[in-house]
Amino acid sequence: MKQAWQTDEVGRFFEMSVDLIGTAGFDGRFRRIGQAWERTLGFSREELLSTPFIDFVHPDDRARTLAESAQVFGGSGSVTFTNRYRCRDGSYRWIEWNSSVHPEEELVYFVARDVTDRKRAEESLLAAESRFRAAVEGSLDAFFVLRSALDEAGTLVDFVVTDANQRAVEGMSMPREEIVGKRLSELSPAARHLGQPDKYARVFRTGERLLEEQQIESPGHEDRWLQHQVIPLSDGVAIAIRDITPFKRLEAELRETLQRRAIHAEELEEKNRLLAAENAERERAEALMRQQQETMRAMSTPIIQAWEGVLVLPIIGTVETGRANHIMERLLTEIVRTSARFAVLDLTGVNAVDAATVAHLLAVVRAANLLGSSCLVSGISPEIARTMTELGAADGGFKTFGVLQSALRYALSRCSAESPR
Numbered sequence: 001m002k003q004a005w006q007t008d009e010v011g012r013f014f015e016m017s018v019d020l021i022g023t024a025g026f027d028g029r030f031r032r033i034g035q036a037w038e039r040t041l042g043f044s045r046e047e048l049l050s051t052p053f054i055d056f057v058h059p060d061d062r063a064r065t066l067a068e069s070a071q072v073f074g075g076s077g078s079v080t081f082t083n084r085y086r087c088r089d090g091s092y093r094w095i096e097w098n099s100s101v102h103p104e105e106e107l108v109y110f111v112a113r114d115v116t117d118r119k120r121a122e123e124s125l126l127a128a129e130s131r132f133r134a135a136v137e138g139s140l141d142a143f144f145v146l147r148s149a150l151d152e153a154g155t156l157v158d159f160v161v162t163d164a165n166q167r168a169v170e171g172m173s174m175p176r177e178e179i180v181g182k183r184l185s186e187l188s189p190a191a192r193h194l195g196q197p198d199k200y201a202r203v204f205r206t207g208e209r210l211l212e213e214q215q216i217e218s219p220g221h222e223d224r225w226l227q228h229q230v231i232p233l234s235d236g237v238a239i240a241i242r243d244i245t246p247f248k249r250l251e252a253e254l255r256e257t258l259q260r261r262a263i264h265a266e267e268l269e270e271k272n273r274l275l276a277a278e279n280a281e282r283e284r285a286e287a288l289m290r291q292q293q294e295t296m297r298a299m300s301t302p303i304i305q306a307w308e309g310v311l312v313l314p315i316i317g318t319v320e321t322g323r324a325n326h327i328m329e330r331l332l333t334e335i336v337r338t339s340a341r342f343a344v345l346d347l348t349g350v351n352a353v354d355a356a357t358v359a360h361l362l363a364v365v366r367a368a369n370l371l372g373s374s375c376l377v378s379g380i381s382p383e384i385a386r387t388m389t390e391l392g393a394a395d396g397g398f399k400t401f402g403v404l405q406s407a408l409r410y411a412l413s414r415c416s417a418e419s420p421r
Contacts, residue, residue, distance in 0.1 A: 042088030316349030348379030
């Protein structure tokens with residue numbers, strides 16, 4: 001008599017199933033398998049049925065597979081486990097088994113499923129969680145995870161710490177086991193005074209992140225600045241706390257530096273204004289001084305038109321280069337303007353002359369002669385005469401007179417004699 005699984009209906013079920021179904025004997029070989037096995041592993045059905053199934057199991061999973069098989073063959077009912085099966089290309093697929101034994105038939109019935117993608121996803125998730133945990137543990141920020149604690153009416157009354165990284169443990173100065181599982185109100189009574197639980201509750205209710213800076217007063221110590229970031233979770237909130245005190249100090253120092261620079265800039269600007277005012281005042285004073293000097297030169301070098309064609313230039317004091325140039329400029333200008341035939345240089349007010357003075361006087365005389373005017377020199381004292389003689393300038397191409405009146409009489413007589421009658 002044929003068994004039920006050997007009927008055509010069962011055979012079609014085996015061929016159509018997307019799961020890895022079949023039976024195995026107590027001898028460790030498959031008795032009947034569906035077509036899904038060929039699609040999954042790449043081996044033919046004959047290869048799978050003719051080879052002990054343990055040969056397809058990953059070496060690292062064989063001991064556990066044999067132990068599970070022994071449990072199944074021992075009649076312990078349904079058994080569920082996973083292991084890795086080799087494919088024709090040498091790769092391995094994760095297979096999840098659910099099996100039960102029928103001793104009277106000496107058969108094990110099983111339904112298996114390829115869970116490789118799920119396993120890889122789980123491994124990837126575990127790796128990602130491991131990397132995230134390593135990053136959180138190595139973070140310079142304190143990190144807490146809080147679960148909302150509700151009363152019987154469903155009202156949020158507190159938060160329970162479910163996780164804390166190393167930085168948080170160091171900040172609390174408590175072992176991790178004394179932090180995790182405790183209510184926030186028990187761990188940090190000061191948090192309620194600072195209004196933190198209310199802020200966490202608002203983030204949890206609204207689902208909106210919170211980022212804020214808070215100054216923490218420490219009696220007897222310098223105040224600290226903390227930056228709080230509160231992130232909503234499905235059952236609570238995650239909190240990241242960063243000590244930004246050094247940045248705040250640097251910010252304050254920078255602000256003070258900028259203020260000092262602004263003050264210095266204002267002081268410098270004021271000094272510049274004062275300096276500009278001083279320069280303007282000095283320029284005005286120098287202009288006034290130059291004007292006064294011009295006036296004094298004009299007063300110290302007066303040119304008098306004693307008669308038509310006769311100019312008198314009384315010289316008082318010393319005759320240095322600058323003054324000599326001024327005398328020459330004024331005298332020549334007046335000679336041209338008045339068409340003077342005689343220019344009387346009166347040296348009565350000059351006490352002494354030296355080589356430079358004589359040279360200046362000779363230059364004035366020569367310049368006047370070039371313009372057609374004869375120079376007469378009056379008021380020569382014995383000392384000046386002696387100096388001019390010693391310097392060899394006594395015969396300088398000009399007439400000399402003892403007093404101004406004599407020079408004027410000479411000039412007037414010559415002008416009268418030459419005037420047309």
